Amino acid sequence: MKIKLTGSNGYIGRLISSELLKKGHAVSGINRNLLYGASTNLQKELRNADVIINLAGAPILQRWTAENKKTYTTAGW
Numbered sequence: 001m002k003i004k005l006t007g008s009n010g011y012i013g014r015l016i017s018s019e020l021l022k023k024g025h026a027v028s029g030i031n032r033n034l035l036y037g038a039s040t041n042l043q044k045e046l047r048n049a050d051v052i053i054n055l056a057g058a059p060i061l062q063r064w065t066a067e068n069k070k071t072y073t074t075a076g077w
Contacts, residue, residue: 001025001026001050001051002025002026002028002048002049002050002051003020003025003026003027003028003049003050003051003052003053004028004029004030004045004046004049004051004052004053005017005027005028005029005030005052005053005055006029006030006032006035006052006053006054006055006056007054007055007056007057008027008028008029008030008055009029010055010059011059011061012055013029013055016053016055017029030042030045030046030052031045032056035056058072
């Protein structure tokens with residue numbers, strides 16, 4: 001299966017990629033620039049994918065400090 005993954009360089013993304021590769025799947029990351037650029041470029045990247053996994057976003061391995069709460073709750077998360 002051809003799998004595209006956002007957040008592939010993060011902790012969870014690396015673990016998932018590794019496991020999927022062990023099972024024989026073709027896994028590749030989606031460049032962050034494609035997420036914020038022209039939609040046609042993203043469409044081309046995703047065209048032949050069987051599965052898309054979205055892990056882009058804030059790191060989950062961090063303390064839930066007052067500053068982080070303020071940052072992520074005001075951003076609509």
